[in-house]
Amino acid sequence: MENTHFDVIILGGGAAGLTAGIYLSRAKMKTLIINEGTAGGQMVLTHEIANYPGVESTGGYMLGSTMKKQATTFGAKIFNNTKIESLDLTSDIKTIELARKGKFTSDSFIIATGGRSRPLNVPSEDKLKGRGISYCATCDGDFFQDKEIIVVGGGNSALEEAVSLTKYASKVTVIHQFDHFQALEHYIDEAKANEKIEFIMESEIE
Ligand SMILES: Cc1cc2nc3c(=O)[nH]c(=O)nc-3n(C[C@H](O)[C@H](O)[C@H](O)COP(=O)(O)OP(=O)(O)OC[C@H]3O[C@@H](n4cnc5c(N)ncnc54)[C@H](O)[C@@H]3O)c2cc1C
Incomplete structure (x- = not known):
């Protein structure tokens, strides 16, 4: 004992x-x-x-x-x-x-078992974690000063993070797997009003 x-x-x-x-x-x-x-x-x-x-x-x-x-x-x-x-x-x-x-x-x-990011399971994702692929905009946004960033997702977090990333990035492209966003209206409006953000929806992906 x-x-x-x-x-x-x-x-x-x-x-x-x-x-x-x-x-x-x-x-x-x-x-x-x-x-x-x-x-x-x-x-x-x-x-x-x-x-x-x-x-x-x-x-x-x-x-x-x-x-x-x-x-x-x-x-x-x-x-x-x-x-x-x-x-x-x-x-x-x-x-x-x-x-x-x-x-x-x-x-x-x-x-205190923390959280887990949801990976995309695309080639080299594991190797590039923290070296170009990030799961936290607030944490890593500053590393992408004047760079073009892709945000994958279309919920509250994705759109909120996309807007916050425009402080650093020259352009932010939001790629979403559906043809409608799942975020709250004000997140959608704010993202759409931001000139640095471009959207690619499911129907536009070949
Ligand atoms: C790529 C990346 C970059 C980041 N950069 C920054 C940054 O620059 N600045 C910043 O402030 N934050 C950053 N973050 C976020 C930061 O890492 C997290 O906020 C922080 O790690 C959360 O700490 P935590 O202890 O709550 O959870 P975690 O770090 O998730 O730790 C939880 C631990 O619990 C263990 N665990 C899980 N389940 C069990 C179980 N059943 N039994 C025993 N152990 C278990 C896990 O193995 C893990 O070791 C970053 C995150 C990532 C992924």
Whole structure:
């Protein structure tokens, strides 16, 4: 029990999970971070992060590694690339069982499993992630100063991001798989009113 019971178990080792881990372990809470992938989460997919307060520019992998080091230096334990066998959050004492590692319990449980972008599954998409293909306009728009950008999609996020990208891009082309947008009216109106935005709808794609 001594080594397998924690004050807090955090599921997810991205920016959110590692930040929680840093604060908790610094507050002397016995903390375990369980992460399915690489420490740093989505951060490690981007080659440059330029909007982290206090850090002018850093690589995503580097920032993720530094956060991981901070958490472990304060005493947090981290399991990366871990597969969960079972999870029980119904009792006061939470129980998680990990493949090849066994059972762990905690008084509190934080879920910080983040988000996943939906890939297009086109050739070279994986190779070009963070190098021309982005999934976050607010994060990466600034890297495409005076460039022509294609936005794929026609919902609220696509049209909102398309408008925000016109601050940087010379031209933004929105490619949508249907012949009508699924966004709210004001997003559609704003995008249509923007001279830098061009639309390609399904019927126009050969
Ligand atoms: C290409 C790209 C570039 C970006 N650039 C920037 C930028 O420049 N600036 C900026 O502010 N933001 C940027 N972002 C967004 C930023 O990366 C995210 O906002 C941030 O990573 C969210 O952190 P998170 O911890 O909530 O989730 P995530 O980073 O998604 O981390 C979640 C973690 O939980 C793990 N996980 C998921 N499910 C489970 C499970 N069942 N069990 C255990 N672990 C699990 C995942 O493997 C992952 O490690 C970018 C994102 C991408 C994809």
